[in-house]
Amino acid sequence: MVFTLSSYLARIGIPQNTSLNPSVDTLKKIMNAHMRSISFENMDVVQGNPISISPDEVFEKLVTRGRGGYCFEQNTLLKSALVALQFNEPAPLLCRVRWGKAPDQITPFTHMCLSVDLGEEGTFLADVGFAGTNSMDPIDLSPSCPPQAKPEGVFRTVSKSNYRYLEVQDRSDPSQYRALYCWNDVTPAEQPDLEQSNWFSFTYPQARFTSQFFAARIAKNENERHHILNDEYVVRNMAGEVTTKRKIKDLDDLLSLITTKFDLTLPTDTMSLDKFLTKS
Numbered sequence: 394m395v396f397t398l399s400s401y402l403a404r405i406g407i408p409q410n411t412s413l414n415p416s417v418d419t420l421k422k423i424m425n426a427h428m429r430s431i432s433f434e435n436m437d438v439v440q441g442n443p444i445s446i447s448p449d450e451v452f453e454k455l456v457t458r459g460r461g462g463y464c465f466e467q468n469t470l471l472k473s474a475l476v477a478l479q480f481n482e483p484a485p486l487l488c489r490v491r492w493g494k495a496p497d498q499i500t501p502f503t504h505m506c507l508s509v510d511l512g513e514e515g516t517f518l519a520d521v522g523f524a525g526t527n528s529m530d531p532i533d534l535s536p537s538c539p540p541q542a543k544p545e546g547v548f549r550t551v552s553k554s555n556y557r558y559l560e561v562q563d564r565s566d567p568s569q570y571r572a573l574y575c576w577n578d579v580t581p582a583e584q585p586d587l588e589q590s591n592w593f594s595f596t597y598p599q600a601r602f603t604s605q606f607f608a609a610r611i612a613k614n615e616n617e618r619h620h621i622l623n624d625e626y627v628v629r630n631m632a633g634e635v636t637t638k639r640k641i642k643d644l645d646d647l648l649s650l651i652t653t654k655f656d657l658t659l660p661t662d663t664m665s666l667d668k669f670l671t672k673s
Contacts, residue, residue, distance in 0.1 A: 432461035432610040432655040433524040435602040459658035464522030483507040487582040491572035524609035623669040
């Protein structure tokens with residue numbers, strides 16, 4: 394199914410008559426609406442299904458069928474939307490995840506985000522698919538840009554050994570920054586690179602999304618982030634403070650959370666979605 398801008402805007406709750414000229418304000422509006430409407434989830438991976446990053450198949454899944462997806466799907470859809478809105482075609486970035494990793498740990502390229510060239514306004518990082526700690530707003534990639542205060546925290550980018558790092562300020566120690574991910578600042582990602590990294594992410598037994606159930610969403614009308622990790626449901630406010638935390642009781646409880654808190658359409662077969670629940 395070919396990308397249709399009107400259907401995408403309806404999916405993310407933006408009225409059709411909204412002015413959406415190519416600008417940083419429009420990019421911010423689209424990213425905010427997208428992340429509040431299309432949940433991050435890996436149900437297909439948990440069920441052993443392949444993940445396509447063909448733009449048409451991504452559109453059919455995330456828009457037409459009301460599903461969510463992980464970074465390769467989410468940011469492929471965002472790229473299609475920006476092209477349809479007459480933005481300069483965004484450049485995909487392949488990233489090594491650094492969040493929660495030891496400084497000397499070498500990680501594979503398992504995350505995708507976008508670099509968006511807005512001409513005189515500058516170049517911005519756009520990412521609707523990191524799920525846990527990324528900014529809902531675009532990140533200015535100007536080398537001289539100071540740390541940027543966003544709803545989720547203070548962000549900055551730094552360059553080290555041909556890599557550009559996205560970092561967020563540590564909430565308990567403002568003098569420290571923690572890296573989320575990094576990308577090669579010299580060689581751009583090509584489509585075969587994206588396909589290979591996506592394939593690794595949904596097939597490799599020790600990859601993050603083959604070894605756990607994950608869902609995340611920013612509440613549409615509240616400043617809360619909802620998460621499922623395996624058998625645990627957690628809600629955090631934008632300051633990162635946990636406001637709700639409980640165990641998921643069984644498959645019925647999980648399916649209820651998926652449809653009500655994450656606003657997702659369930660796959661036709663749901664029986665294997667309890668794979669990572671603690672069995673009593």
